[in-house]
Amino acid sequence: MDLFVETWQYLLDPDSWAGGDGLVARLLEQLLITATALVLAMLLGLPLALWLGHVGKGGFLAVNISNVGRAVPTFALLALLVAADWPGSAEFGPYGRAGLATLIALVLFALPPLITNGYVGMREVPSDVQEAADGMGMSSAQRFRRVELPLALPVVASGVRLALVQVWATATIAALVAGPGLGRIITEGFARNDYAQGMAGAVVVAIVALVLELVAAAVQRAADPMPRSPSSDRDRTMSAPSTTVAEAPTGS
Amino acid sequence: MTILGAADSGPSCYSRFVNEWFCWDYVQDRHDQITDALVEHVAITLAALVLGVVIAVPLALLARRLPRLESLVLGFSTGVYTVPSLALLPLLVPFTGLSAATVVIGLGLYALTILVRALLDGLRSVPDDVREAARGLGYGRARMLARIEMPLALPVVMAGLRVAAVSTIALTTVGTLVAYGGLGDLIAHGVARDFRAELMTAAVLCVALAVVLDGLLVLLQRVLTPWTAGTR
Numbered sequence: 248m249d250l251f252v253e254t255w256q257y258l259l260d261p262d263s264w265a266g267g268d269g270l271v272a273r274l275l276e277q278l279l280i281t282a283t284a285l286v287l288a289m290l291l292g293l294p295l296a297l298w299l300g301h302v303g304k305g306g307f308l309a310v311n312i313s314n315v316g317r318a319v320p321t322f323a324l325l326a327l328l329v330a331a332d333w334p335g336s337a338e339f340g341p342y343g344r345a346g347l348a349t350l351i352a353l354v355l356f357a358l359p360p361l362i363t364n365g366y367v368g369m370r371e372v373p374s375d376v377q378e379a380a381d382g383m384g385m386s387s388a389q390r391f392r393r394v395e396l397p398l399a400l401p402v403v404a405s406g407v408r409l410a411l412v413q414v415w416a417t418a419t420i421a422a423l424v425a426g427p428g429l430g431r432i433i434t435e436g437f438a439r440n441d442y443a444q445g446m447a448g449a450v451v452v453a454i455v456a457l458v459l460e461l462v463a464a465a466v467q468r469a470a471d472p473m474p475r476s477p478s479s480d481r482d483r484t485m486s487a488p489s490t491t492v493a494e495a496p497t498g499s
Numbered sequence: 500m501t502i503l504g505a506a507d508s509g510p511s512c513y514s515r516f517v518n519e520w521f522c523w524d525y526v527q528d529r530h531d532q533i534t535d536a537l538v539e540h541v542a543i544t545l546a547a548l549v550l551g552v553v554i555a556v557p558l559a560l561l562a563r564r565l566p567r568l569e570s571l572v573l574g575f576s577t578g579v580y581t582v583p584s585l586a587l588l589p590l591l592v593p594f595t596g597l598s599a600a601t602v603v604i605g606l607g608l609y610a611l612t613i614l615v616r617a618l619l620d621g622l623r624s625v626p627d628d629v630r631e632a633a634r635g636l637g638y639g640r641a642r643m644l645a646r647i648e649m650p651l652a653l654p655v656v657m658a659g660l661r662v663a664a665v666s667t668i669a670l671t672t673v674g675t676l677v678a679y680g681g682l683g684d685l686i687a688h689g690v691a692r693d694f695r696a697e698l699m700t701a702a703v704l705c706v707a708l709a710v711v712l713d714g715l716l717v718l719l720q721r722v723l724t725p726w727t728a729g730t731r
Contacts, residue, residue: 250593317662318709320669322683323702326690330698416583420673423585424690430585437676442592449589453582460581 253443254450263447270432270451277428278455280342281414284353288410291354292361293403300369300399301391309366316359321417322424325352329424336425343427349418356417357410364406368399404467411463415456429455513696522696529697533685537704539599540681543674544667544712546603551610551663558611559618560644569619576612584609584673592677602674609670610663617659621652654727657720661713668709682708 257263264270299305328348329336339346372395380390422430432448435441512522526533562569579587587605595601625648633647672683680687682701689698721728 314665317666318669318706318713320672320683320686320702320705322672322675323669323686323698323705326686326698327702330690330693330695412581416585419583419585423673423675423687433585433589434676437589442589445589446592449586452586453590456581456583456586457578460577 250442250446254446257443257447258450263444268431270429270448273427273429273432274451274455276341276343277415277418277430280346280349280353280427281411281418283342284350284357284414284418285407285411287350288354288357288361288414289407292358293365296362296365297369297391297396297399297403300366301387301395303370306366306370309362313359313363316356321352321356321420324355325349325417325421325424325426328352329426345421345424345426348424349421349426349428352421353414353417357414360406360409360413362406364402364409365399368402368406369395371402372398401467401471404470408460408463408467411459412456415459419452513694518693518695520695520699522700525696526700533700533704536682536685536701537708539679540668540671540683540705540708543599543602543606543671543679543681544664544708546599547606547667547671548610548660548664550603550607551614552660554607555611555614555618559615559622562615562619563622572615573619576615579608580612584670585676588673588676597677597679599674599679601677602671602679606667606670606674610667613659613663613666614656617656617662618652621655621659622648624655625651650724653724654720657716657723661716664712664716665709668705668712672705 262269266272296309299309325348328334328351329345334345334347334351336345336348338344339350342350376394376398377390380394385393418426418428419430419433421428422432422434425431429448429452433445433452436443436445436448510517511524511528512519513525513528558572562572582590584605587608588601591601591605595604629647629651630643633643638647671681672686674680675683675687678684682705685697685701688694689696689701
């Protein structure tokens, strides 16, 4: 088990963290591309999904897009984008080599959980609640903003969490096609038979993934409009939809 | 690797100068290599799924009895699910080295996390009055599990198995990190050499494999739960 000792030494060595292809630079690169992709996917996917859920159309597409996203290997899509004439493996601003191809792949793989959960969250708002809103004289837009959206928020937020996990995982895999990010530490380590470096990269990737997930879970709890506290008397109306979409597993 | 279009009648569609995405000549000339990769891909996927099922069933049955263990199992599975595959495989290398076992165990862990959840959800979906009725008819624990609970949980469990199967097919490609990635090895080679026909063929085969396996599992479910046929 010398490998553990070597990995530990690699992680303790300040040289591993410094420089243009050190751990810090790669970590920032991957965080930047993850954040960009997640924000882009949310801007693209959430309005569409929420609107579809509000008017109750396109359910088949919204639910099945997750299954499609799961069947396409992230590695294959990244490879196709990089090998194509466009976007190819060109440098792209602060995102590094093959930055545009990686960004496109990340957005595509973030969309399915966002769309599915956005749609399902809106549809799971009980119909008698919607009827009550109509009976109170709310317009369709008012019902959307003041009734459906708050009630759908927990499910939508869990979709964002799933998308975040997916994007982080895919951004790591981008290194297999020489893309940016921390995965490069892993693939370079394996390519040079420097398994301590590969392990060290994997440890950092895994720890950051767990931290991101915990932060996202905390944000989700904070955003829940109906925290289940005993003092709140709103509890009796309804508890948030308990059946969320099955966790779209890894897929990457 | 033999080199480029030494072809007699003009460059073939996969020579470096043409480099087409879809090329039937490539599939014919390299069908040995493609078949090997396909077989390896299927073998790794099936081994990982079997490993996942074999561990998931006893774990779920145990977790159902012990609520403490259940929250532990669910927390662990969320953790594993969060770790990217490209990071999980290196973490297994110290134990299993650069072998197919690394990929099988890594993917088995992912499948396990999906399957345990599906089993627990499925068993929880069995109505309590059905259980009571079975107990009243004199069913013991084991017989109730085998004859009443498992069959009723099966639709949910099979849905979980389908999700696990499809995502395991896709994930196997990442095994190319330790040189056991099945079709993923062809994809990696295709990227490194800018070999478009190889890349596209492997990618299409991956998706086709996922569709076929999913279809087979749907058929299996129809056979195992004939009573649901009318409702769908």
